[in-house]
Amino acid sequence: MTRTSPRSGYDVVVLGGGVAGCVLAARLSEDPDRAVCLVEAGPDYGPRPEDWPERIRDARALPRDDVWERHTASHRIRARVLGGSSCVNGAWNTWGSHADHEEWTRAGGERWSAAALEPYRLRAVARMGLRTVPDRELSAWASAALTAAAGLGHEEVDMGAPGRPGYGRPLLNAVDGLRRNAAFAYLDPATRSRPNLTVLGGALVDRLSVRGGLVRGAHVVLDGERVTLTADTYVLASGTFGSPGVLLRSGIGPAAHLAENGIRCEADLPGVGANLSDQPGVFVPLAPTDALNRSLAAKEAAGELYVSRMLVRAASEHCPPGAWDLHLLPTAGPPLFGGLPPGRYEAGVSAFLMKPVSRGHVRLRSADPLEPPEIVPAFLTDPAGRDLAVLRAGLRQVEELASALRPLATPTDGPPAHGLSDAGLRERVGTYWHPVGTCAMGPAQDPRAVVDGQGAVHGIPGLRVADASVLPTVPAANTQLPVLAVAEMLADTLRR
Template sequence: MNALPETVDVLIVGGGSAGCVMAHRLSADPRRRVLLVEAGIDTPPGRVPAEILDSYPMPLFHGDTYIWPGLDAAVTRDSRGRMRRRAYEQGRVMGGSSSINVQAANRGLPRDYEAWAALGAEGWAWDDVLPYFRRLETDLDCGGPLHGHDGPLPIRRILEPAWPPFAHAVARAFDATGLPRRVDQNGEFEDGIFPPAFSNRDDARVSAAAAYLDVGTRARPNLTIAAGLEVRSLVMDGRRATGAVLRRGDGSEQQVSAASVVLCAGALQSPVLLLRAGIGPGDALSACGIPVRLARSGVGENLRDHPALTMAQVLPRSLRLPETFRRASLLALRYTSGHPGGGASDMYLTASARAGWHALGGRLALYFLWVNQPHSVGRLRLDPANPSGPPDIDLGLLSDRRDLERLASGIRLLSDLVVSPTLNPRSDDLFPANYSPLIRRLSAVSPRNRRLTGLLAPVFDAPAMLRAPLLRAVLGGHAWATVLQDDGALDDFVRDNVFGVWHASGTCRMGRADDPDTVVDPGGRVIGTENLSVADASVMPRLPSANTNVPTLMIAEKIAERMMVEMG
């Protein structure tokens, strides 16, 4: 780590996707001194851990090497009325969640950004944001006016000529929807069957850190990249941001002064820093003993994630991926539910040929189903008993019943599609992929788990009559087909198993300055403050119909350009 400066022009808080963009763009002017601070470890070129580079990402979610420790969230109330909580895996490493996610690189749909503009984010309609989507990418497969060809982030797909047998089988199964097969989910905006776009080159992940903090960028003498430093608090002079207090791993602290502070810590951390600085809902701040510096009722509100469910299916030997084929998520289905309150393309389904890194997961397909256009809303608060600790997060999934109904119907559709002669015709071989404590323990990469799963895996090669009792035990003694036929049982299943897909957003919502529920204006400036901006997924007025990483990069590109123009 370079020596930490005492004074800079721009302090960027958070080395995730948005922070990497900001550091790259703002430090391009050698007159501008920029400091990028990240709480996790750095991953400089040539020293990126092999598990981050891997095209198969799931082992990264276990342990706290690359994620925020102790972070969890209330999900929804289960079928017994009890609030369910679940660990929330947010990246804590250079590149943030782009270093641990599934590398999905979809933009969403034009209607998503038209909705942002209609909600008060002037200048964020589709035609306004498209140039920044093009700026950030080098699309390796698709051309034309919708795509970029010289941006930092390579985007590719595994196209049909390179599909393994599993992908062909899924495509034939999905053909039963009557929807067309398409190539470009970022340029063809109708429903269809797609090979998912992902941020990857030569079968290696390209995180935001790899894309934007390259050798040339890191060599700039006016840019300091500081890893292993947590921002404990913002320094404010009235309503003017003047810097931050940073804490090292050994507990020592240093204050850095800055002419401008940009929060890029994500939808679960940026609002926390505002709240600790006294910017937020007055009653919530008072409950934590924090003096109200600026009452903004929207800070921590409007928390949104895509409600999701997962299913696993026993795969015949002919459809299993060899371990050397690392990219396992191979097909996606974007479709319209037709339910009241659900617009076009309101649902999304992906198919992966591997449910885990080990021998057991290699015998199972994994299907992710989520509500692409959810109505449910949650919120984030500081814990009054420990305001300096992890925030109190309530995702609020299924707070709007329309999301529950669409997930229930989606699970029925999923079951109809994949219980198929092209994949596996046995309904008993499809079962919920419950993330139980046992499964979580087995998912940690270790020699013991490799041996143990190797012993368990042959159960899935046994005759169907022998493995059926094991799968029924996973379901609590109920055959999955029975659950599907009972509306009440299926609703209970959705409540008991729904989770968020790590797409937290909206907690510092962007909109008009005269709207009391917004936090930042369309330029990313925190309304009512000076020299303080937010540029990450927290500013999204609504969730896009997509994984959030590429939209977050776009947001940072656009706000960085505004800052460069204003700074001169």
């Protein structure tokens, strides 16, 4: 594990070493006259990929060792390691629709438009070394799903770029089964060698010291000792669950909630921890044929079995023209949860609701930074029932796709998923692991807004948030590539 001693003061302290934090630290330290400190609660395994644990480098699995909570509800899973979610996710990168940018532009201004973010998308694609899924990584199931999607009339599209509904393969931050996480891409040996960059692994952010409307320091627990880091600018990049937690412990948030936890209110911002949005979904299991099981076993024996390698962007009747509000995801391979006998695999198709209306929240249980927060995703709870309606539309499309895949897998017993009761759907709902929104951007007069379009916290000069938590709505995409691009853009606002 890499350990660097902190100095007394910096120009910028970045609190959180996940995807956004790695981008910010790398870009801001390009200026040799700017002293930058990156703080990460989890381990930093160093600048050389070969020194990292194999479990983190393996792109065929979803590692669950370097996380905040083990054996917890699936929606609570979040990485605790330098590189953040890019170390534990599926290494997929897709892009959203024009409707996403219209929502973001209304909240944050023109820098959030599709045209303005495009150079940052391209910059992130290049730095991460993203590539399209190669043919050799397609299983018989994935190949059949591509053919089935075309047969159902879907158009083939580039999943990593602005576009239309359709089917295709995602961009990957992985090559030959080896994951290239954000720490590898942005904090490579050349970047780490900069004398103006300090990387602190194993450093838990407790809170900010806020007095008189200004941040006076960041309190961090390093090797069991409390350390105060000072800077001209503090940038929170602790993620959708972590960033609101730091703000709340610092006295920035809803006054009543702060009082409940014995925290003095320094800035009454009701939006902190509110507006939690994640993408729920329902998996429809299918029974693999013996032929599919044999094919998957052979692929696994060759070390080339990937559970999912294609998806369909689909639209419900509630979706704006030219956009999409659903992902249909065919999967086949070892089960995500539990196990099966050797030579047998799980197959099915999921429908994920990409543009949910329902909103949950993140709150403190106490002022202790080691106490896990209260996380309520509130899936499928909007009073008008729109989320349930869109999900049912997606499950009807799942049934069509599954029917086209019948030579390889057949429906299991039971009623079709789209015909389940509301309670039945809620019982089966899972998550795509793409939470956003708990420090949402918006104008200062909006009581729900926490930051402006540059990530600056309303009413607290010198404090910014620059991660997925600032997005007021979740994009119709896997969030890694959008967060990379947003962090690139917000880094530019800090460099000027």
